[in-house]
Amino acid sequence: MTTTRTTALRAGMSRRALLAASGGVLAGLSGLAAGCGSRAFVQATGAVPARYARRTHIVFWHSFASIVGDAMQKLVDEFNDIQDEIYVDAQFQGSYDQTAQKLAAGVIARQVPDISIFSEITWRKFHLADALEPLNDYFDADLAPTAYLDQFISEGTVKGTIWWMPFARSTPLFYYNKEIFAKAGLPDRGPRTWTELREWGPAIQGVRTASGPAKVHALTSGDADWFFQAKVWQWGGNYSKGLEVTIDTERPIAAGEWMIDFIRKVKMAYLSASSNIDFANGVAATTEMSTGGLRNATEQAKFPVGAAFLPAFEHFGCPTGGSGFGIMATSTPARKRAAFEFVKFVATPQKSAQWSIATGYLPIIKAAQQEPALLAATKENPNFAVAVRQLERTRVQDLARLVVPNANVTMYTALQRLYSSRDSVPDVFATLARKLRSSADLMREKYDRHYT
Known part of the structure; x- marks a missing residue:
């Protein structure tokens, strides 16, 4: 869940077309990662500066751009400068889904x-393909699994084995x-509840902005399914x-119909092409x-930004999200060990706190929460503490979104259609359910083999 997840696609290919292609490619992964066949795996290409030429060369693909990308590169540069054995070659590959494709x-x-870097969705596809x-066996006295927040290290653990290491972990927040x-x-x-936000709507709409009357709430398009996961729980339901x-x-369906009334009936919410831009420009008073x-x-933003827990309805609901590290099974033993040394570096309390301060991502190392720099940043801007306080009330997303092939694009495409049309919620969700069930049936045996 980063800003790069909704970055405009290169080469004129639509996000939907790219993800459809990604699904097809991912479907063909099984068995390849184990090294079957006569042709060996080779390292992805990358240039090595002369001063690092004698080191073990590690190619690292990531999905961070803009401010977050600068923070990532700073960590990489610091690692490359504090030791003389490993060179990490960080290469931006686009959004989480583009990187996976x-x-x-x-x-x-x-x-x-x-x-x-793998998102909370994409790592599972590669794990199911035996590619991670x-x-x-890589943990030692310098980094133990217990250093991480329990819920995050457990999300990357299957049957006692860790496959995915927490790094840029997140939750949705309510911004105002x-x-x-x-x-x-x-x-x-x-607002403590969605009902309260609706009650506040007329007062918000009475405020004039540079673009006209303030809009109450901008709904995001790119990750609509992640944010709607929270709403489904808030209304007492599940994706699966x-x-x-x-x-x-x-x-x-009740959650969907409430949101549709919020859009169509009282006209307080709308589907935004870029909710973060609309919010920063003062067009929308609130967003997630x-x-x-x-x-x-x-x-x-050119105004003071507030951050808060997600609104509740009958219940509170908030999913975890974001991304972490996966080491490729096809790398050489020496490069795998070297790659884990970089993971250990960014998992020190000081560097974990540095990453959180620079980006807003959660401090996933327990001791990082007590780092003086993070405590000072939180005192200066209390918004940095909101996600940490909300974390104890979050939970892992429903399984269908996490493991069903292309579930996220299928789901957010359906929600975009719902938010921007006159279609009924039961009709849209019935079609969505049929597609998800069909895909779930195709991978059920593989999932059971790996996870149960």
């Missing part, structure tokens, strides 16, 4: 990096324009129970964005 193509072409290295709230006579806090799809049942967008939102 390129990595899948690289596995099939047998040319891959040594370590890559098991990591338990403090200036508009003050002019509307509202309290300086986020295990792999049994339930998006077309009573409670998810990732914790990982906090630094970017704060610096882009």
